């Protein structure tokens with residue numbers, strides 16, 4: 001038992017040193033433990049994907065849609081368009097609220113780019129909603145048509 005434990009601390013000590021030296025005193029909160037914390041902080045950092053909508057470049061976008069529109073639409077979806085509040089941060093949908101926009105099942109249009117624009121522009125009345133909740137026109141925002149077109153472009157890419 002003891003021996004097994006004794007071989008490890010050296011390893012942890014080195015790791016701990018690297019962390020202390022690497023991150024400086026500011027990162028020391030809670031140090032002095034037995035190294036258990038190091039196990040988690042040791043996780044490698046996930047590489048950031050290139051910022052400009054990389055997925056969009058891989059699919060054939062509908063006529064008139066550019067990768068810039070998709071990127072802009074993504075910002076709108078998670079920002080001023082407040083779509084994420086009902087459809088989830090990645091469009092995966094939320095129980096009793098917005099539909100899943102990432103699957104190939106379209107409840108309120110044929111799922112074409114034009115169809116998606118039409119749904120977003122008009123909204124979904126409660127009696128047609130499978131969740132029982134309505135979606136008000138433009139998600140309840142004043143988004144102008146060009147921004148609706150952009151957010152629709154982004155939604156279009158989610159299921160492709």
Ligand code: HEC
Nearest residue numbers: 081083086097098099106107108129130131133134135139
């Ligand atoms: C207040 C909640 C709410 C907000 C905000 C909202 N939606 Fe919806 N959305 C819904 C509901 C509810 C439905 C219908 C769900 C159902 O029938 O199950 C829906 C349906 C949709 C559909 C049709 C999906 C299909 O399968 O045909 C699209 C596309 C859509 N929303 C996009 C958007 C976009 C883009 C925004 C932001 C501009 C947005 N929504 C904002 C609640 C919302």
